[in-house]
Amino acid sequence: MRALIVDPEAPGRLRLGEAPDPIPGPGQVLVEVRHTSLNAAELFFAERAEPGEVIGFDAAGVVVAVASDGSGPGVGSRVVGFAEGGGFGALRAMDTADLAVVPDGVDLGEAATLPVAAGTALRALEQAGPLLGRRVLVTGASGGVGGFAVQLATLAGAYVVAVAGSEESARGLSELGADEVAIGLDTVTVPVDVVVDTVGGDQLVAAYALLASGGSLQSVGWAAGREAVLPVGSTLGSPAPKAIVSVYNGGGLTDRHAQLRRLLDLVAAGRLRVPVGWRGPWDKIADAVDALGNRRLRGKAVLDVE
Ligand SMILES: NC(=O)c1ccc[n+]([C@@H]2O[C@H](COP(=O)([O-])OP(=O)(O)OC[C@H]3O[C@@H](n4cnc5c(N)ncnc54)[C@H](OP(=O)(O)O)[C@@H]3O)[C@@H](O)[C@H]2O)c1
Incomplete structure (x- = not known):
């Protein structure tokens, strides 16, 4: 072939x-x-x-x-x-x-x-729990996983902050449903309940610092190819645990068919672009x-x- x-x-x-x-x-x-x-x-x-x-x-x-x-x-x-x-x-x-x-x-x-990019976004958000009225921050929002994460979090009723690396790559993120679009994390100051992180490195560190008490950072990927160094003590002091959770959407999962079915239905209904x-x-x-x-x-x- x-x-x-x-x-x-x-x-x-x-x-x-x-x-x-x-x-x-x-x-x-x-x-x-x-x-x-x-x-x-x-x-x-x-x-x-x-x-x-x-x-x-x-x-x-x-x-x-x-x-x-x-x-x-x-x-x-x-x-x-x-x-x-x-x-x-x-x-x-x-x-x-x-x-x-x-x-x-x-x-x-x-x-x-859909299988890799949208499937991973869906899995990350579901691991984070109910999203209605919660604040979700997506790093690498201009990317494959990120663009679906912005939309699926919006569909689930979250307030979505989409983070891109440049004005150019930020284009179109509002149309996907993002309530806020940020270039990098410096201007984001309000705590968030969930982070979907596809970038790793410094963005993971900065996004973790933004997590509200009890929040979770869903670690999808390391697109930046850089290590993340957490400041001493930064994982301590929150009344409720703040988690860094790995996201896995590779082989060996038993719910792939159901996951694809849901994503395809959303696309067919015009609810997921x-x-x-x-x-x-x-x-x-x-x-x-x-x-x-x-x-x-x-x-x-x-x-x-x-
Ligand atoms: N855990 C899993 O099961 C799973 C599944 C799928 C993907 N992944 C991983 O998740 C990550 C994202 O995958 P993807 O397919 O969405 O990738 P992608 O389409 O390339 O998106 C990644 C985004 O990260 C941003 N970024 C920031 N710094 C970067 C850098 N130094 N180099 C490249 N991109 C950078 C880019 O946006 P800006 O240019 O706007 O900053 C880019 O749009 C990858 O590491 C991938 O391996 C993991």
């Missing part, structure tokens, strides 16, 4: 090439992939994967062979799903527990952005990697398999 394969000589270490066709296991359908999406995590894994490997978490397409155990949707169904690898291939064997049927009217390319900052044929992967890797991407990158 054709696939975006890891090539240490290619820009972004990914190029269109050939890879063996996947062989589905008993609980897997075979999907003809029509779209995939690029996440920050794939840049990380492209640096570490072996030449020729097919990475990629998200993929949306059409079922071309049913699962031999009888689970999952039939041939011709439009589906989207997650797996740890294989999303950048023209064919993908997908666990039926890790995919969902895409409703009519939802663009398959937009659906391809997919902020697409880059879309193009998959042979233009170098452009997408460049935009994401150099912080010029706002929202998600969709790769069309052509």
Whole structure:
């Protein structure tokens, strides 16, 4: 099959090439992939994967062979799903527990952005507990996870503070529902109940300091690639515990189908927008990697398999 394969000589270490066709296991359908999406995590894994490997978490397409155990949707169904690898291939064997049927009217390319980015945002916010009337701060709000976190927190009834790195990357965050948009954290002074942190480093430290008593920082990622050094004593003194909680939305979770179902229903109802900052044929992967890797991407990158 054709696939975006890891090539240490290619820009972004990914190029269109050939890879063996996947062989589905008993609980897997075979999907003809029509779209995939690029996440920050794939840049990380492209640096570490072996030449020729097919990475990629998200993929949306059409079922071309049913699962031999009888689970999952039939041939011709439009589906989207997650797996740890294989999303950048023209064919993908997908666990039926890790995919969902895409409703009519939802663009398959937009659906391809949901498993990692929107799924992680949803998981982070749910871990934080009820959000109605609470103050939620999202760092890296211009990014893939961040753009969905802003919207989902708004839908849940929170007052949302969206933090971006520049005026340019802050554009469009109010339209996603943010009540306040801040450039960096220096101007944010009112305590918040929940932080969804995708940046790490100094922003994690500053956001933790803003947490109200009993609040939680949901640690999604470390986009800044910098360590976070908490000042001495900063974790002490709050009457109720202030937590730093890790967020995990990778393989091995049992609620992926239900999570995707909910996200797709929100998109189908027009209540959740997919902020697409880059879309193009998959042979233009170098452009997408460049935009994401150099912080010029706002929202998600969709790769069309052509
Ligand atoms: N825990 C999990 O299961 C899970 C799942 C998905 C993603 N993640 C992690 O979460 C993080 C965000 O993922 P994503 O896909 O949303 O990434 P993304 O689209 O690149 O968004 C990250 C945002 O962070 C901001 N940022 C601040 N400093 C940065 C720096 N030095 N370099 C790059 N970006 C910087 C950027 O916004 P500004 O330019 O506006 O500052 C960017 O929009 C990554 O570390 C990823 O690996 C974890």
